[in-house]
Amino acid sequence: MRILFVLAALFTLAAAPPARDWRTTAVTTPSGSFAIGNPAAPVKLVEYLSFTCPHCGHFVAESKTALHDGWVRNGSVRVETRAAMRDAYDVAAWTVARCAGPARFDRLSRAIFAQQDVWTTRGSTWAQANLAKLKAMPERAQVRAIADNSGLSAIAARTGLTPAALTACLATDVQRKQLMAMTDAAFAKIPGTPGFEINGALVEGFDWATLEPQLRAAGAR
Numbered sequence: 061m062r063i064l065f066v067l068a069a070l071f072t073l074a075a076a077p078p079a080r081d082w083r084t085t086a087v088t089t090p091s092g093s094f095a096i097g098n099p100a101a102p103v104k105l106v107e108y109l110s111f112t113c114p115h116c117g118h119f120v121a122e123s124k125t126a127l128h129d130g131w132v133r134n135g136s137v138r139v140e141t142r143a144a145m146r147d148a149y150d151v152a153a154w155t156v157a158r159c160a161g162p163a164r165f166d167r168l169s170r171a172i173f174a175q176q177d178v179w180t181t182r183g184s185t186w187a188q189a190n191l192a193k194l195k196a197m198p199e200r201a202q203v204r205a206i207a208d209n210s211g212l213s214a215i216a217a218r219t220g221l222t223p224a225a226l227t228a229c230l231a232t233d234v235q236r237k238q239l240m241a242m243t244d245a246a247f248a249k250i251p252g253t254p255g256f257e258i259n260g261a262l263v264e265g266f267d268w269a270t271l272e273p274q275l276r277a278a279g280a281r
Contacts, residue, residue: 097138183210
């Protein structure tokens with residue numbers, strides 16, 4: 061009888077469907093931001109990020125294992141990422157990252173943050189050497205020039221965004237205008253970057269060490 065019980069238990073385990081990976085669920089919100097995770101998650105995290113902010117880069121790297129590979133994956137936390145841009149390089153980085161769309165935004169944004177020192181230095185060096193030329197360009201052309209000459213376009217290509225798709229995306233002002241509005245709304249709320257909201261309430265802290273216990277207290281498991 062015990063043998064039959066064990067066999068039945070093993071059969072039940074083998075037949076159980078794999079747990080859903082909520083990291084594959086990514087959407088554009090009504091405000092234009094991108095969100096990843098379970099729409100019904102008990103914990104809703106909004107993060108306000110700048111691609112040229114070193115603290116933001118540290119947060120993204122430090123939070124990945126617990127936040128995205130753990131809580132977003134299992135469905136207990138949903139993360140919405142909003143732009144809080146600080147300079148022209150940030151505008152270019154955010155525009156390129158959003159050109160990938162919500163499904164690929166997480167991968168591309170992580171790649172941009174991982175190479176933050178490289179592309180910001182390269183972009184700044186190029187811009188200083190071509191300042192007059194850059195200032196004479198329309199804003200849309202400035203974004204493309206910074207993206208190409210900083211290495212942002214190359215990062216996007218390596219993560220699967222084709223040059224043709226990037227060109228089509230950068231050919232309009234849709235992304236930039238949306239990002240500007242998002243940034244204005246962000247800095248009307250937060251004192252600096254990164255900034256965070258948990259379930260609609262602004263929280264204190266600028267790093268993962270401060271945010272993690274607040275997410276746990278809100279119900280992240």
